[in-house]
Amino acid sequence: MKKVTVDPITRLEGHGKIEIFVDDDNKVQNVYFQIPELRGFERFCVGRPVEELARITPRICGVCPEAHHMAATKAIDNVFGVEVAPAGRRLRELLYNMFYVTDHTTHFYILAGPDFIMGPESDPAARNILGVIGKVGLETAGAMIKLRAEAAEAISMIGGKQIHPVCGLPGGVSQAITAEQRDRIVEITAAQVEFAKFTLKLFDDVVLANTGYVDLIKSDAFTHATYNMGMVDEANKVNFYDGKIRVTGPDGSELEKFEGKDYLAHIAEHVEPYSYLTYPYLKSVGWKGFVDGMDSGVYKASPLSRLNASDGMATPLAQAEYERFYETLGGKPVQATLATHWARLVELMYAAERAHELATDPDIIDPNVRNIPTGIVGEGVGVVEAPRGTLYHHYKTDDKGMVTNVNLIVGTTNNNAAISMSLKKAAEGILTGGKEISEGSLNMIEMAFRAYDPCFGCATHTLPGDMPLEVTVKSEATRDVIASVKHNM
Amino acid sequence: MTSSPVSNTTCDELKTLVLGMGNPILSDDGVGLLVAGRLAERQLPAGVEVAVSEVAGLRLLELVRGFTRVIIIDALKSPAEAGREPGEVVRYDASDFKGGHRYGSAHSIGLDTALEVGRQVGYDMPGEVIVFAIEAEDIETFGEELTPAVAAAADVVTDLVLQEVGG
Numbered sequence: 001m002k003k004v005t006v007d008p009i010t011r012l013e014g015h016g017k018i019e020i021f022v023d024d025d026n027k028v029q030n031v032y033f034q035i036p037e038l039r040g041f042e043r044f045c046v047g048r049p050v051e052e053l054a055r056i057t058p059r060i061c062g063v064c065p066e067a068h069h070m071a072a073t074k075a076i077d078n079v080f081g082v083e084v085a086p087a088g089r090r091l092r093e094l095l096y097n098m099f100y101v102t103d104h105t106t107h108f109y110i111l112a113g114p115d116f117i118m119g120p121e122s123d124p125a126a127r128n129i130l131g132v133i134g135k136v137g138l139e140t141a142g143a144m145i146k147l148r149a150e151a152a153e154a155i156s157m158i159g160g161k162q163i164h165p166v167c168g169l170p171g172g173v174s175q176a177i178t179a180e181q182r183d184r185i186v187e188i189t190a191a192q193v194e195f196a197k198f199t200l201k202l203f204d205d206v207v208l209a210n211t212g213y214v215d216l217i218k219s220d221a222f223t224h225a226t227y228n229m230g231m232v233d234e235a236n237k238v239n240f241y242d243g244k245i246r247v248t249g250p251d252g253s254e255l256e257k258f259e260g261k262d263y264l265a266h267i268a269e270h271v272e273p274y275s276y277l278t279y280p281y282l283k284s285v286g287w288k289g290f291v292d293g294m295d296s297g298v299y300k301a302s303p304l305s306r307l308n309a310s311d312g313m314a315t316p317l318a319q320a321e322y323e324r325f326y327e328t329l330g331g332k333p334v335q336a337t338l339a340t341h342w343a344r345l346v347e348l349m350y351a352a353e354r355a356h357e358l359a360t361d362p363d364i365i366d367p368n369v370r371n372i373p374t375g376i377v378g379e380g381v382g383v384v385e386a387p388r389g390t391l392y393h394h395y396k397t398d399d400k401g402m403v404t405n406v407n408l409i410v411g412t413t414n415n416n417a418a419i420s421m422s423l424k425k426a427a428e429g430i431l432t433g434g435k436e437i438s439e440g441s442l443n444m445i446e447m448a449f450r451a452y453d454p455c456f457g458c459a460t461h462t463l464p465g466d467m468p469l470e471v472t473v474k475s476e477a478t479r480d481v482i483a484s485v486k487h488n489m
Numbered sequence: 490m491t492s493s494p495v496s497n498t499t500c501d502e503l504k505t506l507v508l509g510m511g512n513p514i515l516s517d518d519g520v521g522l523l524v525a526g527r528l529a530e531r532q533l534p535a536g537v538e539v540a541v542s543e544v545a546g547l548r549l550l551e552l553v554r555g556f557t558r559v560i561i562i563d564a565l566k567s568p569a570e571a572g573r574e575p576g577e578v579v580r581y582d583a584s585d586f587k588g589g590h591r592y593g594s595a596h597s598i599g600l601d602t603a604l605e606v607g608r609q610v611g612y613d614m615p616g617e618v619i620v621f622a623i624e625a626e627d628i629e630t631f632g633e634e635l636t637p638a639v640a641a642a643a644d645v646v647t648d649l650v651l652q653e654v655g656g
Contacts, residue, residue, distance in 0.1 A: 044514065044631035059514045059543065106547065129602060133609050142610040149551050163544050 018423060018449070026431045031424035032274055033416075033449075045406045050079050050397045051170065053406070057393065058164045060410075065164045066099040066155070067386035067411075070241065071393040073168030078261070078380025079395055080170040080373035087366035088172025093241040094185070094358040095158040095165065096384070100240055100351035101192045102151040103387040104303075104344050107453050108199060109136075109144050112341040115447055116207050120216070121440035136202065147195050150188045157181045172370030182365050189356035193317075196352040200321060200345050207342075208328065217338040218329065221429025222448060225250040225292040225335050226418055227282055227299035230306030231385045232257075237314040238306050238350060240385040246309045247282060250294055252332050256284060260383030263392050267409065268297075270417070279417040280409060290421050298421065301389030301414035302452055303343040308333035315357065318350035337422050340451040344387075376401055386411040388453055412454045422448040504536040505654055506556040506615070510563040512543055516632045517575075517625035517639045521562040524646050537654045549600065550607045558617040560653055561600070562646055564639070565622035575626035576638030578645055583618040619653065621646050 021029040041060070045053060054072040058065030070092060077084055084092075113132040126134070133141040152162045157177055159165025167173040177185070207213045216222070232246045233239040245266070246257045258266050269278035270287045281287045281297035288296040299305070313319040325346055326332050329339055358364060378401075382393045389411030396405035412419075426448035430441050509525025512518040522541050529539040542552060553559050567573045583601065600618070607614040623646060626636040635643065 039629055040631040056514060059512055065544070110547075130605055130609065133606065138610060141606070145547075145550065145606070145610045145612075148547065152548075152551065163542075163548065 018445075020423075020427050020431070020445075022427075022431060028424060028428045028431060031420060031427055033420045033423055041408075042406050045403050048403050050076055050395055050401050050403050053393075053395060053403065054168050055164070055166060057408070060408075064099075064103065064386050064388070064411075066096065066159070067384055067391055068393075069159075069165045069168055070096050070384045071382045071386075071391045073170075073382065074242075074384065075380045075382030075393040075395050076168075076170045078382065079377060079397055079401065080380075081375055081377040082171040082371055082373040085172040085368055085371045087176065087363065088369040088371075089242075090358055090361065090364055090366075091158050091173050091177065091369060092168065094355055094364065095155055095167070096241050097351040097355035097358070098151050098154050098185075098189065098192070100387060101196070101348060101355065102148055102155075104348040104351065105144060105147060105195070105199065107344060107387070108203075108341065108348070109141075111450050111453060112344075115443070115450070116203075116213060116341065120444055120447060124439055124443070127443070140198075140202070143195060143198075147192060150191065154185045154188045157185065169370060170373045174370070176367040176369045177365060179365055182359065185359045186356070189352065189359045192352035193349075193356050196345070196349045197317065200349060203342060203345055214328075217336050217342075219336075219429070221426050222337045222422070222451075223335050224300070224337060224418060224421055224425065226296070226421075227255060227285070228305035228308035228333055229299050229301040229390055229414065230309035231383065231390065232310050233314060235314070236311035238310045238312075238347070238385075239314070240347075240351070242384075245383065245390060247299060248309045248333065250292070250333065250335070252308075255282070260392065261381040263381065263383070263394075263409070269409075275416075277413055277416050279420075280414055281417065290417055290424070292421070298417040299414070300418045301411065302340055302418075303347050303387075304334065304337070304340040305389075306385060307343045307346060308335075313346065313350045315350050315353035317353055318346055321346045321349055337426075337448055337451045388412050389414040412452070415452050415454070419449060419452050419454060422451070504556060505538070505558045505560065506553060507533075507537060507539045507560045507650060507654065508552070508562070509539070509541045510543070510545065510561060512628075514631055514633060516627045516630050517623075517635055518564045518628040519633065520564050520623050520625070520635055520639050520643050520646075523635070524562045524643050524650070527643075527647050528650060531651065534655055545600070545603075547603050547606065549603050550612065553604070553615055554607065554612050556615045558619070559615045560650055561618070561620045562650065563620065563622055564625040564628055566625050566628055573624040574638070575624055575636060576642040577624040578642055578649065579622045579624070580649070581620040581622060621649060 019032040021031070023029055045056060048056070054069055054076060057068040057072045060068060073092070109132060110129045113129065114127045117135050118127045118131045155165065156162040158173070159167045160174065167175070227247055227249055229245060229247050231239050231243045233243045236246065244257050244259060245263070247255045247266075249255050256266060266283055267280050268283045268287070269280050271278055282299055283297070285295065285297035290298070292298070307322060307325065313322045325342055326334065329336065376397070376399060378399060379396045380394075384391050390409075391411055392409040394407040395403060397403055423445060426445045430444050507525060507528055509521040509523070511521040513522050522543070525539050525541045533539070540552065542549065565579070604614050604618070623639060623642045625639055
């Protein structure tokens with residue numbers, strides 16, 4: 001058996017990697033996806049006032065601090081048993097949807113763009129954000145950068161800071177916004193709606209108009225019949241900030257719908273000796289290994305799964321796109337991993353519309369943004385949909401509110417089993433048959449990985465900024481290197 | 490955008506941004522933030538501003554916009570084969586960390602890419618980028634303490650940056 005290692009995944013050299021074991025005909029035997037371990041988080045938190053967790057947990061991740069801040073704040077509401085003031089809730093949801101607009105936009109142009117706008121097997125030297133800018137034009141690129149800057153400006157009005165918001169307090173938020181700030185946020189969110197429309201049109205022109213791409217998206221190598229998880233409102237429409245967790249099956253039927261606080265009754269974690277990261281699965285179905293189907297408890301928690309687990313979107317333009325999504329891809333559920341990119345844009349449309357809807361609500365400047373807690377429950381769960389999947393924060397405290405126990409299930413962890421399966425299947429579809437392992441074929445395997453936009457909860461290093469991608473084929477028996485492909489990402 | 494400015498010299502000729510980067514709760518990863526905090530307490534020449542950022546990538550664009558020179562201080566974990574000792578300080582300039590602009594995750598967008606994107610969309614981007622990288626021992630354990638070698642290096646880098654800005 002030979003071993004193929006794909007090691008582009010993390011900036012912490014030597015930690016995150018994909019290992020593909022193949023036999024002499026390049027038939028894939030197994031795929032292991034490993035990530036680095038960050039140690040001592042619970043020990044770091046225990047003994048601190050629970051309110052601090054809304055400022056500590058966002059530091060786990062440099063990409064979605066806003067999601068951790070929201071989940072933490074909601075968990076802390078529950079630790080103190082305090083009802084959130086309606087005005088505070090509106091501001092939290094507004095901030096959160098503007099964050100989604102930024103995150104989903106960035107993913108599309110920077111991560112999906114190179115594969116779809118440039119092409120999955122195009123010249124790797126241009127298959128990057130700069131190539132994308134060259135192709136979509138400076139005007140679009142400038143609009144994307146402006147959107148990011150404006151969203152940061154609006155988020156800081158509510159969040160107090162642009163990156164690590166500090167507004168969330170038990171019972172609401174720390175301050176109201178003024179009418180002038182509201183006017184600016186209305187302007188910014190109106191522009192976000194327009195940019196979301198433009199981006200969907202671009203996706204239409206570049207991806208959907210290309211039958212090769214549509215065939216690739218629908219192809220078996222990128223398809224998985226798993227369960228789908230997502231948060232929904234009372235009408236079973238997608239909601240990022242609050243609602244119940246709904247799980248639907250590979251056949252599209254509802255398996256269960258539960259309150260975030262009951263997550264432990266529904267989700268269990270499988271452990272493999274080679275990975276620090278656990279493999280969450282649905283308790284009621286059970287762990288049957290890395291396999292598809294109704295009998296396997298593996299689930300996805302991603303933009304795609306959120307659409308599958310819902311009955312639609314709560315805003316009109318997003319709903320229209322939702323309907324077109326399922327009409328085009330053959331009805332619910334859509335299990336094509338690469339369709340996650342389109343699903344992300346349906347969500348982008350919703351986030352922009354929802355943010356604009358909240359910004360134009362006359363009550364958004366209501367100054368009663370917080371209820372002061374009067375007691376303590378000592379335990380609380382907070383759940384939001386992070387861009388990369390359902391995010392669970394669970395805290396326990398003593399009767400003074402000092403932390404005694406912390407448990408988190410983060411977006412990427414939910415998808416750990418599904419990502420491993422997607423990589424294996426893509427590798428099988430692309431490598432099998434003794435074909436030469438080219439840069440392009442390797443990139444196609446990575447596409448299965450990038451669709452989830454996995455996030456490793458690491459620090460923020462950018463150095464040295466030059467990350468070699470190395471594929472090594474080794475003899476399983478002798479460990480000798482048989483072939484090696486190396487290039488800079 | 491990404492930062493909390495820790496010193497705000499208002500001056501028409503703001504040219505240099507000293508930017509401490511890292512994560513304050515991942516042991517040695519906090520060293521860049523610590524050094525920036527110390528520098529902010531010093532008397533620095535006119536036109537030098539100090540900021541910190543706990544995030545990287547495109548979020549840096551707004552932060553460095555309008556400066557002619559950026560001096561970054563960050564922890565770095567080199568591959569074992571590089572043979573670097575914890576606390577070792579390496580000075581890079583922009584040409585040392587040119588990437589290929591392609592990434593596995595939205596996390597990993599390099600500074601080089603961010604600067605190039607900024608230039609392309611017409612932002613006024615710094616022409617000079619200097620990085621003081623401090624070789625870390627541990628950036629994987631949650632904690633607010635630096636390891637001894639890295640704590641010692643913080644003093645060294647503080648002086649190096651002061652020399653660089655003429656402070």
